[in-house]
Amino acid sequence: MKTMIPLIASFALVGLASSASASGLHAVRPVQGYTCMALNQTQEQAMDFDHPATFRQGPSDTAADAGLAGAQVAIKTGADPVNGYLPTLRTDFKPAWVKASLVKPYAVASDPKTRCVPAVMSNGSQGFMYPRD
Numbered sequence: 805m806k807t808m809i810p811l812i813a814s815f816a817l818v819g820l821a822s823s824a825s826a827s828g829l830h831a832v833r834p835v836q837g838y839t840c841m842a843l844n845q846t847q848e849q850a851m852d853f854d855h856p857a858t859f860r861q862g863p864s865d866t867a868a869d870a871g872l873a874g875a876q877v878a879i880k881t882g883a884d885p886v887n888g889y890l891p892t893l894r895t896d897f898k899p900a901w902v903k904a905s906l907v908k909p910y911a912v913a914s915d916p917k918t919r920c921v922p923a924v925m926s927n928g929s930q931g932f933m934y935p936r937d
Contacts, residue, residue, distance in 0.1 A: 831923035831933035838878040838893060840920035840932055841907040850875075859900035863889035870900040876932050877907055878922035893922070895929045 843850070843857055850857075859870040863886040871894055879902070880891040889901040910920040917936045925931040 828926075829931070830926050831921075831931060832926055833924050834933070835878060835893070835922040835924060835930060837881050838922040839881045840910045840922055841877050841879045842910045842920070843873060843875055843877065844906055844908040857902070857906050859892060859894060859902055860889065861900065863887045863891075863901045867901065870894065870898070873902055873906065876910060876920055877902055878930060878932075879907060893930050895931065897930050 845857060849855075857873040859873055860867040861870045862868075873892075874895075878893045883891050885904040886901075888904055890904045890907065892900050892902045894900050912918045915936070918934050919937060921933050921935060923931055923933040
């Protein structure tokens, strides 16, 4: 029985450590002035690694690449396209541009009450939270 107590205590500590790390990355607060949009791609387009959806450093097809766009994108609220591009934020909060034809309003067909909101994450990066109305 005495050998079981340290073993049980070890499992309890592992359980506490696991639950502490399970809280992990989470949304802290919304990013004001930005709206969540989804990539407007088919599954085949999303899997085409030769032509990924990318951010640009400026509103132009010839502007330098500024990284890959994720499934959701934070678009400046109310912004009009400039040369077919919308202002956005990368995950490091640096401004970028995304082709307007690559994004569409965020919606979940299986759960229409779920919204997507650009957020500051617990690690300081830009991410998203998904509240339900």
